[in-house]
Amino acid sequence: TNPSELFMKERGNNSAPGSVIIAANEGTRALLVEVQALVGKTSYPSPRRVSTGVEYNRLLQIIAVLETRIGLKLSNYDVYINITGGIEIEEPAADLGIALAIATCLRDVVVDSDCVIIGEISLSGEVRSVSNIEKRIYEAQKLGFKKAIVPKLNKKLSDEFDIEVVQVQRLTDAITACVHA
Numbered sequence: 001t002n003p004s005e006l007f008m009k010e011r012g013n014n015s016a017p018g019s020v021i022i023a024a025n026e027g028t029r030a031l032l033v034e035v036q037a038l039v040g041k042t043s044y045p046s047p048r049r050v051s052t053g054v055e056y057n058r059l060l061q062i063i064a065v066l067e068t069r070i071g072l073k074l075s076n077y078d079v080y081i082n083i084t085g086g087i088e089i090e091e092p093a094a095d096l097g098i099a100l101a102i103a104t105c106l107r108d109v110v111v112d113s114d115c116v117i118i119g120e121i122s123l124s125g126e127v128r129s130v131s132n133i134e135k136r137i138y139e140a141q142k143l144g145f146k147k148a149i150v151p152k153l154n155k156k157l158s159d160e161f162d163i164e165v166v167q168v169q170r171l172t173d174a175i176t177a178c179v180h181a
Contacts, residue, residue, distance in 0.1 A: 011179035015113040018105030020178075021145070022097035023136035024089050030132065030139035032116060033087050034104045035094065035145050036099035038080040047075060053083025054098060055090065055152050062121060069125030070171060072106055083145040092120035096149070096174055103175055111178045114146035125171045137161055 018037035023030050025137035042048065051059040059081055066072045079102060083089050104111055111117075118136050120128040130136075133154045140148050141163040150157075152167040168174045 015110045017110055018095045018101050020101040020104070020111050021116045021117050021140075022089075022094050023140055023148075024087075024094055025090070025091055025132055025136070026087075028135075030136040031087070032139055032143060032145075033089070034084040035097045035101045036082045036084060037105040038082075039074070039077050039102060039105040041148075042076060042078045048078040049078045050078075051089055052081065053086070053162070054081050058092075058095070059098065061123070062095055063102065065121055065123060065125055065171065066102060069070050069072065070103065070175075072103060074081045074102075074106070076125070077106065091130075092128070093118055093136075095119065095121040096127055096151075096171070099171060100174060100178060103151055104179065109179050112147060114144070115172070115178045116140040116145045116148050117178065118148060119151045119174065121167070121171055127151045127168050127170060127174060134158055137163060137165060147178075 017173045019034055020035045022035055023032050063074055067074055097117040099121055100117055120130055122128050129151045137148050147164045149166050149168055152169040168177055
């Protein structure tokens with residue numbers, strides 16, 4: 001009855017660097033899925049970019065934003081992205097989660113396991129608003145998440161959530177908001 005539970009039950013509470021939960025839309029329903037990133041030094045002149053469940057050019061765009069706007073040096077690293085469960089995510093609301101998965105894997109830090117990530121990233125590094133934000137937050141709340149990182153541009157949010165909603169304007173703000181201190 002709840003597809004998100006199927007994708008979350010294997011995850012447990014132990015996160016690893018490069019593991020992030022996003023709230024995507026499947027039709028009109030919110031669906032929580034895990035994004036996994038693996039970033040490793042390359043031995044080749046051109047680094048590999050491998051994407052499973054995310055459109056390849058979207059991955060390249062996110063990597064370019066991380067390099068240009070955040071200053072992450074990914075030109076000497078292979079980057080692998082996987083959406084668990086064989087799901088194809090085609091909406092831009094997954095951008096922020098993908099970016100955070102890559103950044104945390106490279107820096108070897110862990111995103112809070114009780115945190116869900118929602119947001120599109122512009123080429124300037126701004127976190128853009130997404131549709132159906134409240135449905136996504138309610139789905140995360142229903143599955144026991146304690147915090148949602150969402151775009152500040154989604155201004156009209158209900159005050160009725162039993163989950164901490166952290167609104168961020170830039171990619172750098174999101175990295176700070178979701179990583180263990």
